[in-house]
Amino acid sequence: MKRLLADMHVHTVLSPCASREMSPPAIVREALQKGLAMIAVCDHNSAGNVGAVMEAAARAAAREPGGAGLTVIAGMEITTAEEAHVLGLFPDARAADRASAEVRAGLPLWRPLSSNGPSAALRSPEQELVDAAGELIGIEEKMLSAASRFTLSETVALIHRHGGLAIAAHMDRRSFSVPSQLGFLPPDVPLDGLEISAAGAARGRAKEFAGHGLPLVSSSDSHFLDDIGISRTALAVEGPSFDEIALALAGVNGRGCGIA
Amino acid sequence: MTLNEIACTLGLESLTPAIAAGPADRAGAAVEKAHASDLLSDVLANAPAGAILLTIQVHMNVVAVALHAGLAAVVFTSGMRPDEAVRAKAEQEKLPLFTTAESTFDAAGKLYAMGLRGAGSRRA
Numbered sequence: 117m118k119r120l121l122a123d124m125h126v127h128t129v130l131s132p133c134a135s136r137e138m139s140p141p142a143i144v145r146e147a148l149q150k151g152l153a154m155i156a157v158c159d160h161n162s163a164g165n166v167g168a169v170m171e172a173a174a175r176a177a178a179r180e181p182g183g184a185g186l187t188v189i190a191g192m193e194i195t196t197a198e199e200a201h202v203l204g205l206f207p208d209a210r211a212a213d214r215a216s217a218e219v220r221a222g223l224p225l226w227r228p229l230s231s232n233g234p235s236a237a238l239r240s241p242e243q244e245l246v247d248a249a250g251e252l253i254g255i256e257e258k259m260l261s262a263a264s265r266f267t268l269s270e271t272v273a274l275i276h277r278h279g280g281l282a283i284a285a286h287m288d289r290r291s292f293s294v295p296s297q298l299g300f301l302p303p304d305v306p307l308d309g310l311e312i313s314a315a316g317a318a319r320g321r322a323k324e325f326a327g328h329g330l331p332l333v334s335s336s337d338s339h340f341l342d343d344i345g346i347s348r349t350a351l352a353v354e355g356p357s358f359d360e361i362a363l364a365l366a367g368v369n370g371r372g373c374g375i376a
Numbered sequence: 377m378t379l380n381e382i383a384c385t386l387g388l389e390s391l392t393p394a395i396a397a398g399p400a401d402r403a404g405a406a407v408e409k410a411h412a413s414d415l416l417s418d419v420l421a422n423a424p425a426g427a428i429l430l431t432i433q434v435h436m437n438v439v440a441v442a443l444h445a446g447l448a449a450v451v452f453t454s455g456m457r458p459d460e461a462v463r464a465k466a467e468q469e470k471l472p473l474f475t476t477a478e479s480t481f482d483a484a485g486k487l488y489a490m491g492l493r494g495a496g497s498r499r500a
Contacts, residue, residue, distance in 0.1 A: 299416030
């Protein structure tokens with residue numbers, strides 16, 4: 117069994133709140149520099165840039181045969197109808213795309229703001245769909261920061277229907293977390309794990325969430341390059357893959373995980 | 377005002393008719409407080425005991441949180457309606473639920489005009 121470090125919550129330029137520097141090649145370079153074996157690309161309510169980051173990782177590996185390599189997991193950070201954030205990790209980009217299409221269908225369009233309107237800060241952010249080189253190939257017109265039409269239970273069911281793993285994001289945060297929106301973690305939602313934010317993990321808050329019988333992970337939730345890898349999950353696995361993450365979260369066959 | 381009078385004045389639709397305006401021992405009790413919030417963590421932390429909660433949050437947790445916070449009733453605004461499971465649970469727990477087509481702001485304004493008050497200013 118190997119010990120691999122994963123950052124399972126990284127945004128790209130597709131997320132309205134992410135920095136323009138979060139392009140696929142830059143994310144891959146940064147993750148490799150930080151010694152990560154795996155990252156999961158989890159933009160808000162879309163898996164639109166997942167394939168591009170996977171391809172960027174494949175190109176980086178081709179340039180450096182024998183290098184450590186970076187495995188990119190297809191993911192998405194879904195905003196439930198209650199405005200709680202839930203990470204979906206999927207077996208492959210196609211499964212993520214199918215889940216993404218279901219979420220996207222229920223999102224509102226960006227309300228166009230008039231061009232003689234207020235400051236630049238209030239203009240619609242560019243939700244950039246990019247290729248593996250980071251070149252712009254399209255702009256997402258749906259409002260990715262909006263709540264989806266799926267409740268927490270429905271979101272978890274949707275993720276599972278597409279073969280994915282559902283992890284409640286940044287459980288310790290006072291906004292957009294299941295506890296902030298719903299007061300407490302409903303006992304009947306079949307989540308696969310709970311994420312503790314980087315700040316929460318640094319303050320030792322993980323123990324507050326240990327009583328749910330669910331594995332705890334931590335990730336960076338990075339919107340800026342520098343933040344990639346600031347919080348990580350250590351996985352005891354045979355190798356870097358979605359299937360191994362699933363086994364590690366389930367804690368079976370000698371696999372396991374913990375906050376690194 | 378009692379919960380019955382408030383429901384009547386605002387034209388609230390009861391979702392828990394089997395318990396009407398709450399347990400018999402509370403039906404005639406005056407309701408003096410209200411709280412408006414969609415974040416149940418905020419309700420737990422800040423809603424005054426005995427208050428009416430105005431919310432668009434229809435998750436099952438609203439019932440448990442309302443009971444924990446000792447609320448008098450929950451009013452779903454903007455026409456929001458919870459699932460039958462939520463409604464049935466509230467009825468079982470004797471927590472009155474209502475719905476109104478009015479927005480939270482409008483319903484809160486009317487409750488304020490009727491003399492109800494909220495948690496007041498939060499100390500820094």
